[in-house]
Amino acid sequence: MDLQLRDRAFIITGGSDGLGLATAHRLAAEGARVAICGRDEERLARAVTGLAGLPGDVIGVRADVRETGDLAALVERTLERFGRLDGVMNNAGKSAAGAFADLGDDEILADHELKVLAMVRLTRLALPHLRERGGAVLNSLAISAKAPAAGSLPTSASRAAGLAWTKAMAQELAGDGVRVNAVLIGYVxxxxxxxxxxxxxxxxxxxxxxxxxxxxxxxxxxGRSEEFADVAAFLLSPRASYVTGAAVNVDGGFSPVP
Ligand SMILES: NC(=O)c1ccc[n+]([C@@H]2O[C@H](COP(=O)([O-])OP(=O)(O)OC[C@H]3O[C@@H](n4cnc5c(N)ncnc54)[C@H](OP(=O)(O)O)[C@@H]3O)[C@@H](O)[C@H]2O)c1
Structure with a gap:
């Protein structure tokens, strides 16, 4: 199936490693243009070098998703280089899970800022451009969004919030032709x-x-990162044109909740 990604432009946060990098590889292999970001310049440069030679075009933009100014510069650089924006994958993050009794407010707020506010801010900045072309937003979440377990806070609360934002934004933005979906990740x-x-x-x-x-x-x-990337690339592509407000488990059947 041709995903019809050729020449379309995407931003992937946390694209310098792991699942973001695997998705950047998949999109660029399909001829898409991709801006990846991360905080570590060297890691970012290595990732861009590793993606050279694919049919698409990949740039690395150093950005910390917790900084609104960095996010604005990321969108700006992407538009400068590619002249359009068709999709954003909010993916940067790290696990933060421990016992409730040991959890302080600072850790809860920091996790919310990294995993929820960053997604909201980048989507807000990207929205005018996504509206122009009927673009897509994809949020990397975790299966704990629907099935929080003991010892999974604050991540599971941030991921549940991400799911609520995904669903409500999907309903609000469908009329503008902008789709919003999530992938609920197990262990990949x-x-x-x-x-x-x-x-x-x-x-x-x-x-x-x-x-x-x-x-x-x-x-x-x-899971293998390429297995995640196949699902992510499909959801970002026009081939998923009637899929919005969905949360897809990529977890080898692990979640107790569909
Ligand atoms: N893999 C899993 O099993 C799993 C399970 C559940 C959820 N997830 C979620 O899926 C997403 C990707 O996870 P992964 O396993 O691929 O992680 P990873 O291998 O650790 O890669 C994380 C990526 O995010 C970047 N990043 C981290 N903090 C950032 C920040 N503040 N600003 C910009 N970039 C940042 C990292 O680069 P720098 O460090 O250089 O910034 C790196 O490129 C995360 O949100 C994670 O919580 C993954």
Missing amino acids: DSDQWVRAARDAGQEYADFTGALAERLRIPMGRL
């Missing part, structure tokens, strides 16, 4: 699991194999 290969394996002093395959077994993931393994 990415740099965050590479770091976790390293911190545990284990080989990646051993660490993730044991994790899948302990969690009883029905498919018996973590």
